[in-house]
Amino acid sequence: MFLGQYQHSFDNKGRLTIPSRFRELLAADGAYVTQGFDRNLMVLTVSRFERISGKVEQMSMTEPNARMLKRMIFSSANMVEVDKAGRILIPEFLRQYAGLQTLAVVVGAGDYFEIWAPETWTELLSKLQDADTNGQRFALLEL
Secondary structure, eight states: OBOSEEEEEBOTTSEEEOOHHHHHHHTTTOEEEEEOSSSSEEEEEHHHHHHHHHHHHTSOTTOHHHHHHHHHHHHHOEEEOOOTTSEEEOOHHHHHHHTOSSEEEEEEOBSEEEEEOHHHHHHHHHHHTOHHHHHHHHHTTTO
16 A cells, blocks of 8 residues: 655656655556646556556547546556666656656555645645544545
């Protein structure tokens, strides 16, 4: 499970060091990086990406939202491999989409992890720390 948050920097070739705990979970298969839903990037294991793509492929081509979802997921997806130094290469168009420049925040999200521009993550973090809203979110778990 991908947990925690870490700050790392990009090298001059667009490679980002992945936390060692995350590298172990990616295994030798590599992973897929694609645009996220909140101006961030999502990094999914091969098996998780295949499950999502299988569901998307079952959607009707005649449905406009299905076509848009296919375009969003598949046009921005890129297979990545962790190199010997523990880095993955993030394509330029994805770095631009997420507003990534020299630093990134790598955030665990359970069965995948996200990559955020530090300023965008800080904005979201303030929303995540709102006690009243969190009470409503936890209510959904019916604890």
